[in-house]
Amino acid sequence: MIFADAFAWLVDPANWSGSKGIPVRIGVHLLYCLGAVLGASAIAVPLGLFVGHTGRGGTFLVGGGNALRALPTLGLVTFLYLIAGGGTGPVLIALIVLAVPPILAGTYAGIQDVDRGVVDAARGMGMTSGQVLWRVELPNALPLLIGGLRNATLQVVATASVAAYVGIETLGRPLLDGLRVLDYGQFVGGAVLIALVAVALDLLLAGGQKAIVPRGLRLTGQPTGPKKGKRSQKLVATAAQPDSGGSTA
Amino acid sequence: MIEFRAVTKRFDDGTIAVNSLDLTVEAGTITVFVGPSGCGKTTSLRMVNRMIDPTSGTILVDGKDVLSVDPPELRRGIGYVIQQAGLFPHRTVLDNVATVPLLLGWSKAKARSRAAELLELVGLPAEMGKRYPAQLSGGQQQRVGVARALAADPPVLLMDEPFSAVDPVVREGLQDELLRLQAELDKTIVFVTHDIDEAVRIGEKVAVFREGGVLAQYDKPSELLARPADDFVAHFVGKDRGYRSLSFVDASGVEVGAVPTVVVGEAVTAGDGWRLAVDERKHPRGWLPPGTTVDGPLAESVLKPGGSLFEVGQSIRGAMDAALSSPSGLGVAVDPEGAVVGVVTATQVLAVIEGQRESRG
Numbered sequence: 350m351i352f353a354d355a356f357a358w359l360v361d362p363a364n365w366s367g368s369k370g371i372p373v374r375i376g377v378h379l380l381y382c383l384g385a386v387l388g389a390s391a392i393a394v395p396l397g398l399f400v401g402h403t404g405r406g407g408t409f410l411v412g413g414g415n416a417l418r419a420l421p422t423l424g425l426v427t428f429l430y431l432i433a434g435g436g437t438g439p440v441l442i443a444l445i446v447l448a449v450p451p452i453l454a455g456t457y458a459g460i461q462d463v464d465r466g467v468v469d470a471a472r473g474m475g476m477t478s479g480q481v482l483w484r485v486e487l488p489n490a491l492p493l494l495i496g497g498l499r500n501a502t503l504q505v506v507a508t509a510s511v512a513a514y515v516g517i518e519t520l521g522r523p524l525l526d527g528l529r530v531l532d533y534g535q536f537v538g539g540a541v542l543i544a545l546v547a548v549a550l551d552l553l554l555a556g557g558q559k560a561i562v563p564r565g566l567r568l569t570g571q572p573t574g575p576k577k578g579k580r581s582q583k584l585v586a587t588a589a590q591p592d593s594g595g596s597t598a
Numbered sequence: 599m600i601e602f603r604a605v606t607k608r609f610d611d612g613t614i615a616v617n618s619l620d621l622t623v624e625a626g627t628i629t630v631f632v633g634p635s636g637c638g639k640t641t642s643l644r645m646v647n648r649m650i651d652p653t654s655g656t657i658l659v660d661g662k663d664v665l666s667v668d669p670p671e672l673r674r675g676i677g678y679v680i681q682q683a684g685l686f687p688h689r690t691v692l693d694n695v696a697t698v699p700l701l702l703g704w705s706k707a708k709a710r711s712r713a714a715e716l717l718e719l720v721g722l723p724a725e726m727g728k729r730y731p732a733q734l735s736g737g738q739q740q741r742v743g744v745a746r747a748l749a750a751d752p753p754v755l756l757m758d759e760p761f762s763a764v765d766p767v768v769r770e771g772l773q774d775e776l777l778r779l780q781a782e783l784d785k786t787i788v789f790v791t792h793d794i795d796e797a798v799r800i801g802e803k804v805a806v807f808r809e810g811g812v813l814a815q816y817d818k819p820s821e822l823l824a825r826p827a828d829d830f831v832a833h834f835v836g837k838d839r840g841y842r843s844l845s846f847v848d849a850s851g852v853e854v855g856a857v858p859t860v861v862v863g864e865a866v867t868a869g870d871g872w873r874l875a876v877d878e879r880k881h882p883r884g885w886l887p888p889g890t891t892v893d894g895p896l897a898e899s900v901l902k903p904g905g906s907l908f909e910v911g912q913s914i915r916g917a918m919d920a921a922l923s924s925p926s927g928l929g930v931a932v933d934p935e936g937a938v939v940g941v942v943t944a945t946q947v948l949a950v951i952e953g954q955r956e957s958r959g
Contacts, residue, residue, distance in 0.1 A: 564730065
């Protein structure tokens with residue numbers, strides 16, 4: 350019954366046009382997601398590279414990342430809305446806060462997980478610290494780094510719905526409206542759309558991962574050589590690395 | 599030439615890894631640092647290319663203080679091979695080997711053609727250059743590691759337990775390969791291992807370290823086995839050192855005697871005693887025990903498998919082992935092509951050893 354209603358809502362041409370139509374909402378939703386993941390990457394990737402490369406501040410980073418993760422996003426949006434007023438800013442900041450931990454953990458774990466022997470050899474060959482990072486550590490960290498990005502993207506796509514609470518036309522709108530007027534068709538239809546967007550984005554990133562991750566790494570079926578450092582395993586576990594984030598050999 | 603002058607390394611936690619080391623590694627030799635774990639052998643090696651800096655003292659490479667050179671620049675001029683090779687998994691074998699030439703600013707084409715030469719030098723087929731490290735066996739990876747270290751033709755090569763992660767048979771092959779390369783290239787090689795057998799096998803000089811980073815003895819392998827400086831070294835070189843030292847006595851004094859032979863696939867004439875079975879190229883196939891009757895052509899199934907073989911002119915350890923491992927008690931000597939030359943008994947070998955002891959006085 351509900352699914353028939355949802356289907357009816359999804360195929361109703363009236364829902365696909367106008368400034369509150371589904372295409373506009375998908376567009377707004379995607380814009381927020383893109384902004385949040387890019388913003389979070391701009392913070393988390395350099396930080397993760399730095400901490401992973403130098404080994405300084407790793408404990409602080411993991412603790413801080415997990416603390417951020419514990420913040421309820423809806424509460425954060427409301428809080429920021431109350432202190433900063435309406436507009437795009439509070440929502441974007443809240444989504445960035447949400448997306449930072451998985452990207453940070455993925456980047457850091459990716460760098461830490463590079464075989465110590467490989468890094469030692471790179472230094473011993475005469476690479477400068479920067480060359481070790483860009484030419485050896487980063488390429489080998491890509492599988493876990495992109496895994497972190499995918500994880501962050503999924504979370505942001507699901508959570509961008511909360512923007513609707515503060516009046517922004519994301520795909521959260523049908524959920525709120527549907528709930529308010531007990532229109533379960535609209536409610537479920539909106540949820541289906543969010544899920545479809547999440548799956549589509551993840552497939553896109555999976556394709557990107559396949560294109561970007563060096564061939565030599567995909568051959569092994571794991572990010573680095575046979576003897577992996579064990580010390581980052583715990584971090585990956587606590588950071589809830591997505592199982593989809595591994596290699597695609 | 600590499601000189602350690604009163605080199606001490608104390609780590610932040612207070613452990614002394616290397617204690618006032620004075621040692622000269624002569625140019626064009628393989629010098630092995632050996633000792634139990636925690637004896638400072640690896641730390642000493644890593645101070646040469648500044649992977650670790652000494653707390654005090656001076657290290658000179660070809661007369662130049664390493665501390666006066668910027669580490670990356672210093673390291674590009676010194677070959678470096680580590681345990682498990684440490685190949686870059688994201689790069690092809692060829693690009694791995696081309697690493698240092700590219701860092702030195704060579705053109706890509708020149709670096710790659712040099713890398714291809716190196717693969718050939720270490721005995722890998724050219725098409726392996728297109729593969730990735732994950733597609734190679736441990737022994738092949740280690741060969742690539744050696745090729746990578748040699749790519750820019752550095753005069754000095756540092757090898758940190760390079761062969762300890764591969765199985766014994768492959769390890770022996772890699773050791774032979776290294777000795778062959780060294781005969782060709784004449785590098786100054788420092789080789790770290792915890793395996794005393796490996797040390798005496800490949801080292802022209804061996805430095806034995808003890809716990810606390812103290813150099814216990816620095817000598818030729820034969821001297822190390824014959825005259826250990828103290829109980830620590832004697833214990834470290836092991837119970838079999840008497841037998842192992844036979845590796846340094848050449849077998850040319852051993853008189854090789856004739857042996858009755860039979861040919862596999864041909865009729866066997868009557869005879870008694872052990873008879874050595876050979877194929878048409880005179881390569882040994884096994885022993886025909888006394889009293890065996892053979893009808894028709896000789897089949898390999900009636901033969902007893904032979905013992906180890908030794909080459910005429912090699913060490914007397916091989917001759918002794920051949921005699922001891924042979925079912926007939928006769929050690930089979932072969933020429934470099936593998937054809938039978940004759941046989942020796944353990945008694946004969948012992949007589950030669952005793953004779954040499956007397957002549958040494």
